[in-house]
Amino acid sequence: MNEGRSGEEIPTNPTQDSIQEILHKVIIAHQQALSLLQQTEAAYGRLVPHQLLNLLEAKSIVDVKLGDQVERKMTIMFSDIRDFTPLSESMTPSENFEFINSYLSQMEPVISRHRGIIDKYIGDTIMALFEHGADDAVSGAIAMLERLAYYNAGRERAGYAPVNIGIGLNTGVVMIGTVGGINRMDSTVIGDAVNLTARLEEATKTYHAPLIISQNTLYDLADPKKYDIRFLDRIRVKGKSQPLSIYEIFDNDPEELRNSKRDTLAMFEKAVAYYHLKDVAKSIPLLKQCIDISPNDYPALIYLERCYEFQATGQHFGTGELQNGLMWKEEHTGLAKVDDAHRLLMERINILTARIDQNECGDFADIFPFLTQHAQHLFPIEEKLMREHNYPFAEGHAQEHKRFIENFTELEKKAGNHMEDPRYLAFRTELLLLDWFASHATKADRHFARSLLTNKPK
Numbered sequence: 001m002n003e004g005r006s007g008e009e010i011p012t013n014p015t016q017d018s019i020q021e022i023l024h025k026v027i028i029a030h031q032q033a034l035s036l037l038q039q040t041e042a043a044y045g046r047l048v049p050h051q052l053l054n055l056l057e058a059k060s061i062v063d064v065k066l067g068d069q070v071e072r073k074m075t076i077m078f079s080d081i082r083d084f085t086p087l088s089e090s091m092t093p094s095e096n097f098e099f100i101n102s103y104l105s106q107m108e109p110v111i112s113r114h115r116g117i118i119d120k121y122i123g124d125t126i127m128a129l130f131e132h133g134a135d136d137a138v139s140g141a142i143a144m145l146e147r148l149a150y151y152n153a154g155r156e157r158a159g160y161a162p163v164n165i166g167i168g169l170n171t172g173v174v175m176i177g178t179v180g181g182i183n184r185m186d187s188t189v190i191g192d193a194v195n196l197t198a199r200l201e202e203a204t205k206t207y208h209a210p211l212i213i214s215q216n217t218l219y220d221l222a223d224p225k226k227y228d229i230r231f232l233d234r235i236r237v238k239g240k241s242q243p244l245s246i247y248e249i250f251d252n253d254p255e256e257l258r259n260s261k262r263d264t265l266a267m268f269e270k271a272v273a274y275y276h277l278k279d280v281a282k283s284i285p286l287l288k289q290c291i292d293i294s295p296n297d298y299p300a301l302i303y304l305e306r307c308y309e310f311q312a313t314g315q316h317f318g319t320g321e322l323q324n325g326l327m328w329k330e331e332h333t334g335l336a337k338v339d340d341a342h343r344l345l346m347e348r349i350n351i352l353t354a355r356i357d358q359n360e361c362g363d364f365a366d367i368f369p370f371l372t373q374h375a376q377h378l379f380p381i382e383e384k385l386m387r388e389h390n391y392p393f394a395e396g397h398a399q400e401h402k403r404f405i406e407n408f409t410e411l412e413k414k415a416g417n418h419m420e421d422p423r424y425l426a427f428r429t430e431l432l433l434l435d436w437f438a439s440h441a442t443k444a445d446r447h448f449a450r451s452l453l454t455n456k457p458k
Contacts, residue, residue, distance in 0.1 A: 073393050074129045075137035075171040075217055076194055077116065078201035079107070079144065081124040082164040100124060103163065106151045107144055114140030119189055125201075129189065134171050134213075134220035138227060138249065141167045141211050145252040166204025170197040170214040173393065173447055192237075192443075199237050200246060207232060208298035211249040215435045218247055219403050220396070227251055228258060231269045232299060234276065234319045234431070242326075242438035243319040245431055248299065260294035268300055273427050276318050277356070280307040321430075325350035326437060333449035335385075341378040342441045349433045356426050364426040368412040375405050382445070389452050397448060400440055407432055 088096050114136045116128040130137040152162035172193025200212045218224055228250045236243040250261050271286035284307050290300040310316050326346045332339045348370055355361055379401045386394035411429050414420055
């Protein structure tokens with residue numbers, strides 16, 4: 001007999017039984033190592049979602065490298081607990097952790113069921129990504145608010161105050177990748193779309209509206225009429241010259257409030273338009289009617305207060321777009337046919353803006369034949385180029401074309417019926433065109449053009 005390093009005797013002439021015993025030990029050790037590896041992989045999966053690894057085209061966490069990045073069109077979600085600071089100040093650090101984890105454990109499964117990827121938790125804030133379209137994000141947000149109602153019922157039974165949250169959604173092209181250093185790196189999402197989403201979540205506090213989406217997300221919905229949506233305001237993101245329209249989704253309001261908002265939807269949107277036109281004499285009666293029907297309509301109450309403040313002080317919480325026309329930027333797309341069409345569109349938008357400012361909207365509808373011609377000329381050119389160059393976001397781009405045509409066609413029909421105030425319809429048309437120019441003509445088109453020029457065959 002020989003003695004091994006561990007002191008265990010190893011037979012010099014191993015028998016069949018001893019060989020089987022050794023193989024058995026090797027198999028058990030292998031299974032234990034495999035189990036530990038699987039547990040480690042599962043643990044990392046809770047820190048770095050497998051869906052995020054798939055986006056980065058990594059099979060495992062060990063395949064992820066610093067600087068890995070991929071470009072995707074996503075709907076981004078920011079969700080935050082209202083008045084969390086005073087709430088947390090009443091708790092011990094241990095109670096804070098227990099509360100946060102109890103809340104997040106309610107929200108995480110809802111987001112996952114709607115194919116969302118939780119990118120990170122920032123205290124009580126959740127940042128999530130939806131790669132399969134805006135409908136997943138919107139239905140997921142609505143389900144989160146439904147789950148919150150269930151969670152609050154349990155808190156109230158236990159003697160705790162209910163929790164309120166705000167959710168902002170925005171859709172756009174972002175870069176997903178890893179950042180950091182040699183010893184510590186993290187996944188992150190970078191892009192203008194992320195900054196705007198954070199701004200929308202902040203806006204939920206201002207308007208007491210739990211769920212706010214951008215014009216970009218509205219355009220990405222398969223059927224916006226599936227949800228209770230109304231125009232809310234125009235906001236300007238820090239560092240950006242062009243504002244964007246935002247919308248309230250009120251599917252989760254109590255039934256009575258939801259029904260009254262449906263009844264007053266057209267009246268409310270008209271009142272908001274008149275406020276932006278600084279015609280508060282028309283806005284105030286409409287807002288009062290909204291509040292008579294829906295006393296708990298906070299956005300209507302906020303706009304009524306703004307109207308009174310404008311009358312008293314001249315302070316107006318608008319974006320000033322009626323006084324400032326669009327400016328052409330020479331570094332537009334670099335594609336001559338596209339840029340020529342965009343320049344003509346910008347000129348027509350500026351003419352419309354001047355008419356609205358001067359209250360000369362009697363013949364504003366002459367812009368619709370131009371828009372029809374613009375779409376018939378430009379959109380087929382863009383879609384042909386995208387197909388020829390296998391542009392990865394071609395389908396979504398074409399969907400935006402379709403939605404734009406639907407929207408201005410609907411406004412054209414309303415103008416043709418002569419049932420609405422021309423200045424109001426002109427303003428709604430202006431907002432449609434300003435949003436289109438800011439989000440599509442100068443952003444989505446520029447992205448697709450740069451992709452074509454960068455990947456041009458030599």
